[in-house]
Amino acid sequence: MWDENKLVLHLKQGDEEAFRLLIQQYREKLYNIAYGITLDSEDSLDIVQDVFLKVHQNIRRFRGKSKLSTWLHRITVNQSLNWKRRWKRRFRWHHRPLVTEDSGDYPELGTNEYYPEKLYQNKEFEKAFREKLRELPEDARTVFVLKEIEGLSYEEIAKTLKLKRGTVSSRLFYARQKLKESLEHDLLGD
């Protein structure tokens, strides 16, 4: 097991094995962050790919002032937010296959999950939840993602996003309040 210093050192030397380790160690976390912000699986894969390429290109400039993970999170958040702003995303949207992302969601018949009523209720909740997530402003969603996925403290989120701790707290509170509205259908109580 390589510690962070060793990993960074080998990365700076251009060691491919170190780069492979970095990818394996962070790919899922970074994907989660990108997906949390963009809510698009395909774009998130592209973003993570770009993040790793950026890291490979710029690792010599990493001075170790922050943790490697903080640096990676920051790049991923920036890439994800930029991605959304770029026009090319609009174009890609036109070329998306007609199969929806939800196409594989339905549980198989005969499993315990298949109770039409329950399934309907969960689907309704999921739909409402996703809608609320999409409606959230990006800055609130970004804070929520870092809290929920990475379990970062307010302080760490503030450092990653270069915000004040109070701003993190208020954005997180706002995100939770908004997402709670998806529960108002009272569908989960049964």
Place this chain on the structure above:
Amino acid sequence: MKENCKLKECDPILLCHYFDRELGPEDKEKVDEHLKDCPSCQKTLQDHQIISSHYKADLKTKLARTNFESLEQSVLNRVRDRRVFGWTNISSLLFLKRFYIPATAVAAALVIFFSVMFYPASPSDPSAIVTSLSGQISSVMIFETPNTQQTILWFKEELPLNGEDNAQDI
């Protein structure tokens, strides 16, 4: 003593901090005490938990469906490609001032030379300007690549009525 530890009224922001384990021991104790007798805050806390669990479960499902092996391979391939083209060396050279200054001077000289020789348009111009367009097409898009403003013209052929579209492809 206990009464001093209790919150006077519900504080949703404090509750949010409590849920995120961001409170110091004193505040935490206050909220703990308050929660014992406040069904509304208990419900709020439960909602936070549901939201959090659902969100994580949803992501877990997404992760299970994602092909990270191919992502890894693709990144490594692109890195190897860069090495072949010497990008790593070039990018490290770019940070050296002694390279930077003469390189800028040479680049400037080249730009001036080629501007006289080939009258290039401004770099922000698209590579091609489309002046007319027609045909048996159902849609068309014109755009530019972000890096070098290369024009892309994308059209969709109207589907043939007799379904011969794929049959004719060699």
Place this chain on the structure above:
Amino acid sequence: MVKIMRKTFSLLLLFVFVGIMVNSVWAGSRVKIDVKTVLASQQSTFFDPRLSGLIEELRSVFRYTSYRLLSEDRLILGIGETGNVVLPGRRILRVTPIGIRGNRAELRLVILRKKNKIFQTVIRLRNHGSITVGGPRHQKEGHLLLNISNSF
């Protein structure tokens, strides 16, 4: 010393002048057109090494995972002269330079399929610039991209 400097400066001016003249003469005669026919698809992961520079550009706007060079053609055409490039799927690309305006060549592009015109356009292509025309479907999941570049 002053003499040498004057001579050098005059020579430099002469080169620039000759360069501009030669360039204008070329512009009056023929346009060199290169057409790369590329099959883009999501069926596999393959980046044709012969397309290395182009793929970077295409990947910034398309989401295909495979780019394969099917053919490469060069046409050298005078103004008003038409050249044909045979494309897969019984298609033909017909290119006609109409004129030169400043640093751009005006080209008429026509794509035919079994003698039917399915697409035609007139573009003004920058000298040494290129355009990618895409869209025709080829094979089950692929699309043809035609990268057309010119110089004159």
